[in-house]
Amino acid sequence: MKKLLIGACAAMALVAGSCGKCDSDKCATSAVADSTAVAYGNFVGTILLQDYNRFDNHEKSDKENFLKGVQLAMGSADDKNVLMGIQVGSQILNELEGLKAQTGVELDKATVLKAFKQAFLNDTLAIGSPEAANAQFRELLQRAQDEMKAEKEAEAAEAAATAQDAAKANGEAAQKFVEEAKAADPAIQTSASGLSYKINEPGTGDKPAATANVTVNYTGRHLNGEVFDSSEDHGPITFSLQGVVPGFAEGLQLLGKGGKATLYIPGELAYGENGAPQAGIGPNEMLIFDVELVEIN
Numbered sequence: 001m002k003k004l005l006i007g008a009c010a011a012m013a014l015v016a017g018s019c020g021k022c023d024s025d026k027c028a029t030s031a032v033a034d035s036t037a038v039a040y041g042n043f044v045g046t047i048l049l050q051d052y053n054r055f056d057n058h059e060k061s062d063k064e065n066f067l068k069g070v071q072l073a074m075g076s077a078d079d080k081n082v083l084m085g086i087q088v089g090s091q092i093l094n095e096l097e098g099l100k101a102q103t104g105v106e107l108d109k110a111t112v113l114k115a116f117k118q119a120f121l122n123d124t125l126a127i128g129s130p131e132a133a134n135a136q137f138r139e140l141l142q143r144a145q146d147e148m149k150a151e152k153e154a155e156a157a158e159a160a161a162t163a164q165d166a167a168k169a170n171g172e173a174a175q176k177f178v179e180e181a182k183a184a185d186p187a188i189q190t191s192a193s194g195l196s197y198k199i200n201e202p203g204t205g206d207k208p209a210a211t212a213n214v215t216v217n218y219t220g221r222h223l224n225g226e227v228f229d230s231s232e233d234h235g236p237i238t239f240s241l242q243g244v245v246p247g248f249a250e251g252l253q254l255l256g257k258g259g260k261a262t263l264y265i266p267g268e269l270a271y272g273e274n275g276a277p278q279a280g281i282g283p284n285e286m287l288i289f290d291v292e293l294v295e296i297n
Contacts, residue, residue, distance in 0.1 A: 092116070105144045167273045167284035174266050174286030177223050181264065188264070195247045196264035203259025208296045213240050214252060215295040221288045228280055236294050245270045248289060255293040263289040 052066070069086075076082035092112070100106045119133070178196045182188045190196045208214050215238045219230040231237055241249040247269030255261055267273070267284030275283040 099141075103141065103145055104148055105141060163273065163275075163283045166282055167267065170267060170282055170284045170286065173223060174264075174284075177286065178264055178266075188262075191250065193246070193250060193269060194266050195250050195269055196266075197251050197254065198262045199254060199259070200262065201258065201260040203256030203293055205256045206296070207256055208241060208253055208293070210241055210249065210253065213238060213297040214293060215297065216252065217292040217294055219290045221290075223286060223288065238295075238297065247287075248291075251289070252291060252293055255291075257293060257296055260290070260292045263287075263291060265289065 052063075073083065073086055076086070093109075096107055096109065096112065178188075178190070182190070182196070185198065188196055188198045215236050217231045217236045219232065220228050222228060241252060245265065247263060247265030250269070251261055251263035251265070265287045267275075267286060270285065270287050271281050273283045275281045275285060281287065
């Protein structure tokens with residue numbers, strides 16, 4: 001803004017001869033001065049509009065409120081106290097925003113303003129009171145930060161306990177599911193790692209190495225049968241076996257080209273105790289995949 005006003009001042013100098021105060025009252029009432037005022041307002045408004053449109057959405061307010069601030073300052077130009085108050089208010093708002101960004105503590109503006117007015121309108125100021133007020137503020141700010149930290153730690157501990165309970169429950173559910181599935185279908189086998197699988201079609205040719213790139217059709221399901229991902233939505237995908245969960249990679253290495261299998265991947269060979277919340281996969285949850293090895297690259 002400072003650079004903008006300096007530029008505007010230079011432009012006005014070409015017409016009025018000076019960007020400072022006129023030496024004569026005639027300057028303020030001449031037609032040229034009026035035209036210059038219009039030109040200046042148009043110039044500043046155009047530049048500000050250009051800058052305003054570059055603001056991020058979270059910074060941009062509506063133009064009517066923006067104009068309220070401009071009009072308040074312009075209408076109070078003869079009252080230096082009002083202008084100083086506007087500057088101080090803006091500075092306080094900036095400091096409150098900075099405080100929130102640095103400490104996470106958000107102070108209510110209305111409460112701040114009320115306390116500010118009460119202190120500012122006092123007739124007397126005790127010696128040392130600014131230092132005392134600052135010390136009290138720092139103490140309370142630290143207390144607020146400590147309380148926020150304690151709340152976050154408590155929330156984290158509660159979330160961890162909930163996740164542990166869910167992981168335990170999901171592990172027990174997976175074990176029960178596999179036991180019942182193997183009892184109903186002896187073709188389901190379990191490897192030394194804990195991966196359970198059923199080879200539906202073995203495929204032909206060599207099986208992929210652990211470092212191979214493969215092209216696969218797949219459908220992933222929860223234990224309740226709900227599909228959470230499928231290549232039917234976007235076609236077969238190509239990837240490195242080193243870039244997928246261990247159980248998925250191990251299962252594909254049991255197949256030749258064109259082979260098909262059903263994989264029962266326990267949580268420890270899938271997404272572990274953290275799960276994959278963004279995909280709706282819980283902690284230590286078993287995943288079931290129907291896979292087809294289309295190509296070994």
